[in-house]
Amino acid sequence: MIEATGLTKRYGAKTAVYNLSFQVRSGAVTGFLGPNGSGKSTTMRMILGLDDPSAGRVTIGGQPYRQLTNAPRRVGALLDAKAVHGGRSARQHLLCLAQLSGIPARRVDEVLGVVGLQDVASRRSKGFSLGMGQRLGIAGALLGDPEVLLFDEPVNGLDPEGILWVRNLMRKLASEGRTVFVSSHLMSEMALTADHLIVIGRGQLLADMSVKDFIARNSTAHATVRTPDDAGMREKLSKALSEAGGLVQPEQDGALRVTGLELPRISDLAHEIDVRLWELSPHQASLEEAYMRMTSGAVDYRSTQDPRQGLQQPAPHPQQGYQQAGYPPQGQYPQGGYPPAGYQQQAPAGWGQPPVQQAPQQQYAQPPAQPYAQPYGQQPAGPPPQPYAATTAAPAQPPVAPVAPVAPAPPAAPAAPPVVPPTAPSLNKSDSEDAR
Ligand SMILES: Nc1ncnc2c1ncn2[C@@H]1O[C@H](COP(=O)(O)OP(=O)(O)OP(=O)(O)O)[C@@H](O)[C@H]1O
Structure with a gap:
């Protein structure tokens, strides 16, 4: 379970996330919705320990990401599908991630099969289409067979077949009891994929309820x-x-x-x-x-x-x-x-x-x-x-943003796009479990 309490992030005078409190439960797909710039990626980065909150805290299974034992093996994430060394092949990219976390190399071929990239595994990723890049990013998130998964816009650039595949994958992961937290701007897709929704606007919580209740x-x-x-x-x-x-x-x-x-x-x-x-x-x-x-x-x-x-x-x-x-x-x-x-x-x-x-x-x-x-x-x-x-007609002025005191400038945000090290497969699972 992911739990945020009073989570706040300020970038200088900009309050990206303000006083967010919510829980993301296991065994369900939780959609994370909000307009552009509302703070979804910032929230996900804080969940993954890539950004420090200015106030509040967020935990996974009761502990902040950075304090989790074996954190890279318990949490998988796709935040930016472009966070790949373009000169490496898909297989090499995943092998690097696997080696960083002590994941057996055979797992790489398993996830390549799961995401449907086995036939292009030797091709350099810089030649990949947007959708292929997304699939590679998803493979990286699945590499460690993690119990908690975060996906930032996973269907971005996927064709209809790919979108359907992601939907089924998310649902399957949740049905296995995992925590699946996924952001998307595709509402029709979220309606079919998510059980629960967390909706934010300008960094603040607007709704935390089931899809059915939200619509009603x-x-x-x-x-x-x-x-x-x-x-x-x-x-x-x-x-x-x-x-x-x-x-x-x-x-x-x-x-x-x-x-x-x-x-x-x-x-x-x-x-x-x-x-x-x-x-x-x-x-x-x-x-x-x-x-x-x-x-x-x-x-x-x-x-x-x-x-x-x-x-x-x-x-x-x-x-x-x-x-x-x-x-x-x-x-x-x-x-x-x-x-x-x-x-x-x-x-x-x-x-x-x-x-x-x-x-x-x-x-x-x-x-x-x-x-x-x-x-x-x-x-x-x-x-x-x-x-x-x-x-x-569009308003002359946008709505007033939530007023938050100006904080001292925080440490610079990481320059590199966040890539969360993958997690290792659980030992009691069969090698081909993802391919079910
Ligand atoms: N490193 C940073 N430095 C300064 N401002 C930032 C930084 N990262 C994010 N922001 C600002 O914080 C706000 C929230 O950005 P964020 O990327 O979290 O939104 P988002 O909901 O993920 O948007 P989108 O749906 O467009 O991806 C934006 O106004 C953004 O400009």
């Missing part, structure tokens, strides 16, 4: 309702649904997004006012939607439109027009900093519950022009309306 607490179920292509009918239904307590918002494609009313109730209301429905479907948020919702106030790097493109803003995702439920909107962060660790989001809104979001930007009194409503061959006058456009 950071999303609102809604219904997609579609009427025949008749603005009058849509408006009539929209009015009735709003009067019944629903939150109704127009979708770009002419459908209505309804929050706060059960599906049968929507159906009954439509029936009562004699409006036919072409679609009435439930929508559950994905991990990506829930993640975007939670972290939107903690994103440092946000793109703006290229004025030379001469293109319109792409159609925003419907979620973007929404006020965050339980999380301060962008640019309006509380002066006191972020919500404390363990901060609970508002309970998820079920179908029957009233909507938790603020009033929509635009009720459906003015339905957006439908490109298909134009007579055939006639172009709509002007660009189609962007009902959410006002809410998608």
Whole structure:
């Protein structure tokens, strides 16, 4: 188990990680999520004893990494797949790592087989593709058959087959009782791989809960309702649904997004006012939607439109027009900093519950022009309306960063990318165990 308590890291005036406390349990895959620059790699480096915390501590099995007996044989990690001597072959690279930790050379060929690099084992790694480099890095992490594994963006650059392989590998490692801590920006992948999530924003803990709970607490179920292509009918239904307590918002494609009313109730209301429905479907948020919702106030790097493109803003995702439920909107962060660790989001809104979001930007009194409503061959006058456009602009100023006292300059960070020595195979395991 990995346990962080009040973990803080400052680089001069920059607070990269602030007061992080969490546990990463064995027998599960724990996803480590956060926007760019939120402190994931810094946290992993502190776990591995590559950076010293400015405050707090982090332990593996109760002890800091550097005090672990046989530490390189108990913990395997992939932090930077490029941390390889490009002039060495894959086999030579792994042999070097193995020799540093007293791992038998035969283990090198085992892990080469596990990651699928056996046929290119003699090739110099500088000629490897991004995905091949990732596989080599993963082989290095597995070399010692460790009980604790950390992977920083392991699927970066992998093709779909490789991504599936990593997913299965992570799940298998966890099912063997190991501790698997993995960072990724690929939400769809994390949803399939992780059991538990630790989410940070600007160095602070935003969530520590199961994937299921995370989605439930950071999303609102809604219904997609579609009427025949008749603005009058849509408006009539929209009015009735709003009067019944629903939150109704127009979708770009002419459908209505309804929050706060059960599906049968929507159906009954439509029936009562004699409006036919072409679609009435439930929508559950994905991990990506829930993640975007939670972290939107903690994103440092946000793109703006290229004025030379001469293109319109792409159609925003419907979620973007929404006020965050339980999380301060962008640019309006509380002066006191972020919500404390363990901060609970508002309970998820079920179908029957009233909507938790603020009033929509635009009720459906003015339905957006439908490109298909134009007579055939006639172009709509002007660009189609962007009902959410006002809410998608990047803020002039990013949200205020958590205030932390300026610390004296810490020792310089290691220049070389961190490579954690691999661990030796446990003696009571068969040589081909990884190949199961
Ligand atoms: N050695 C260092 N010296 C100064 N600042 C640093 C150093 N390492 C990291 N930082 C800063 O700390 C913050 C957290 O960086 P970190 O690399 O941990 O984020 P991350 O969540 O891993 O980002 P990404 O998802 O982009 O990989 C960033 O603002 C980064 O610039």
